[in-house]
Amino acid sequence: MWQTTSDGITYLLSQSGESLLRLFWFVAIFEIPRYTLGFVSVVALSFRPKEERRHLSGADRVTVLIAGHNEEDSIERCVRSLLEQSRLPDEIIVVSDGSTDRMPEKLRRLQERGLIKEGHCTQVRSGKSAAVNLALRRATGDAVINVDCDCTFDRHALKKIIEPFADPRVGAVAGNIIVGNADRSLVTRFQAIEYLISISQGKQAADLTDQMTCVSGAFGAFRRAALDRVGGLDAGGGEDLDVTLRLRSAGWRTLFAADAISYTNTPETLAALVRQRFRWERDAVRLRYRKHRSLLNPFSSRFTVSELMHEIEFGVFNVGAAIIFPIYIVWLFTTYGDLALMILCGAQAGMLVLDSATFVMAALVSPEVKALPLAPYVVGYSLFNGFVMRFVRLAAYLQEWVVEASYRDTYVPSKVHRVRR
């Protein structure tokens, strides 16, 4: 074993630049560009002039919509955190989507105490999209803010998330989502690092290049006129990505408000995380390559360079990387035999360096996230993300491609799956 290890190190150290590229082509194609983009964006971000949106009210009237299923435990905390806002919502409308717990009773009491304006309860589950649409039908605000029951908010979150609406071209604004339960388990710590890199920093970078394509359902604001015009949310999962893509196609700008901060609770066990990611990835594939495939068709009226950019990014770095990675490993072992393991370790060592650098830079441009306690977990995150999550993603893509599993997702009622587009 020791012999293999020392041989491997010797082998790696003796490589020239060109032969290194031959060994690590996967990293060169799929990883280096991704990190490079990240680094560039961070540099760009640090030079970005602070936009003067302060004291600019983006909306006269703000409606908060909450749709939940069996949320008796969290709904009151969520409403109370909304009522702590520096910019109070003008109305809160909650829909209990076929809850079987005591959520309807909770809503009645919240309404009686005047904490929410309207609480509606369906007797059968309609799915999140339909529930939000019902609330949207009752909303009177210029801006509607869609939040999840398990989210809580910084005091200025509402004020910050509606500021961009001062620009009449803006149709939707994504809020910054930070993991609130990072210290619960290893899995939540890894997710905290992931959210820091992909949302807090990643969406800032996307925002710079007008590539912000997902106004998360956990905390996102919409111009009500824009949302009404695209017909609200559509049936099926991934409705946040879907509605953002549709808003963009309709010509609206979609932005990210890094200083509109909410905290969410992420899955605490690996199994729950894997289930969640299977759902997300399946929906992403279904939406991008089925429902919105016209974005990739140069002859479609919806085709634009801007949309193509994020389609390429997703196609290469998410789908491509997930599919090619196992091929790369097989190739490595068939070509180099015992040395393959060391080569892989070498690659991972390089990735670790890159991940650490990314983490540090993301932390620098996202001062709102407490990154220091997460630092010791970056090593684990790098391995976890590089191997475990990559295979989870691959499995989800394959499942969706082969058996269209997203159409059986229990997140959406089966009656809806049966007939939706």
Add this chain to the structure above:
Amino acid sequence: MIAGAASNLEPASHPIAGRRVLVAEDSPTTHEILKLLLTQRGHHVDIATNGEEALEALRHNHYDVALLDFHLPKLDGLRVATIAKSELQERDLPRLIAITADLPGLLAHTGDCENFDLVIRKPLDIYRIGRLLEEQAELRDQQQIESLEPGPQTTPLSARNSLPSAARQPFAIEGLGYDFLLWPEDIDTRRLSARAMQASLGDPRFDAILITQPVSVEALTSLWERKALYVLPIVDLTGTLGRMADFDGTELSKAATERLGRLIRDFQDRRARLHRELLFSDKLGEQLIGRMFVANRPLTAALDPRYSHLASYDVPLCRRLVTREAEALCEHALVKREFFERFHICPSCGSYRLHVREECSQCRSSNLSEEQYLHHFRCAFQGPEADFRRGDELICPKCHHELTHFGFDYDRPGTMIMCGSCGHAASEPSVGFICLDCGVHTDSDVAATRDVFSYQLTDQGVSFAEKGGAVLGYAREVLRFADLPLELVVALNAAAKRYNEDKTPFALVNILYGKESEVVAEFGARRFAQARDLFIENLRNALPKPNTVVKGQAHDFALLEAIGPEQAQVDFDHLKERASRTLSVDLGAMFQAFGPEDFS
């Protein structure tokens, strides 16, 4: 002990104008005690020891009240009363009160006994006799005033069933042969007729109170302020009292008259079993127990929209007083509650009469309509049905597809309550109240609630009704001096005196009837009273003479002279056997013996 008791016989708490009283009584101890007692209360007392003396005194002096022993030497009390009544002017005639231990004997003289205004049974209750006399004297004053005034017609006691019928339809009920007191002729909120006053003193001849004119429950409260009137059944001829009356007399079928007869008998029977303490109590709570006991039914609450408190009880007393008193009795475990209903209360005026309505949580309008909303599966649009409605088709306003098949492409997941006044929507309406009495609006969740209960007597309440305060613990001693009849007090005094002088022992035997309640339940109170009288008489004959066997309230007593309690006990079984010999029922008599030491 005896001396101590005598000194607080009757606290002169009521300074009363002195009355002239004639006491015709052959027993020197009795008239001595009566003289002492009545003089203490400020009355002038003349004593006659036989009938002739009594008649002479009546002819020559003017008395307010005359107490006549039925069995008087030379001329019995009944004769004295009859002669006095025929000879004297009504103005000079005192109230004639018979004293007798032989009530059946007196009542056997059916015609003449009505010459007495009141009959008091021996043994005399020395604690009440003073008050009784004064009440009779007042009654006499009032009768004389009434006879001078052309006011409401007075009804002589002897004129049974001759009801005043001026300006009133004769009621079938009057022909039934009961002795009714009439409201408002005999009783109203301010005054009592002579007959009513008689009834208020516990005269057992009166059967019921007949309500002949509409009356409010508040006015009827005056019944409760008039002593024993409250235990008479109320027969309502007007139909206005509803369940507060004991009997609805508006329609008299044969079945109803039978029912009335049973009711009156039951009331009489149970009145006889009610302890005097409660019969004459002026405490509303005790009266309530007495009423429940005599009517032999719990205080049952029922909905009654005529009152702002929406509930009434089946007694002629307003709900507020019933609740207040019954709750206090609950504290003492004399009655127990049974939940009846929970009412919401108007915070402004306290009324329970609230109009309940479903209303808008925002503007409190009751102009609500329920709207179902539809969920179109394929595009996730969810909204009110009106959004979809195009003629007879349902068209999705978002994707413009027609909804074709319920459950396949759409469903109705819920309803929305829309306010027609302000447009607010909610999943459920709020519930609010509007007070019918003051019009003030209240939200249902802030309106205070009040629970209303029915009440029934506990076992302790029943024994309180039958045995008086002695069961309540504040007088737990086996022998309460105040319970002893006057005759016995006198005899005991004498025996104690002899004991102090030459140590002649005596034994006081307390006679209890262990099977009283069983006998009453099986054969009725009257049968028990008869058997008890017979038992006493037999015992009197069985004991060596002279003896003193005295009838008391709850217990009876025998005073045995020249014998100590231990010796007396030897003979108890034999005595019991002899006294019970001719009885058809087993009274379960128990003897307890007390000696001189027990009275030190």
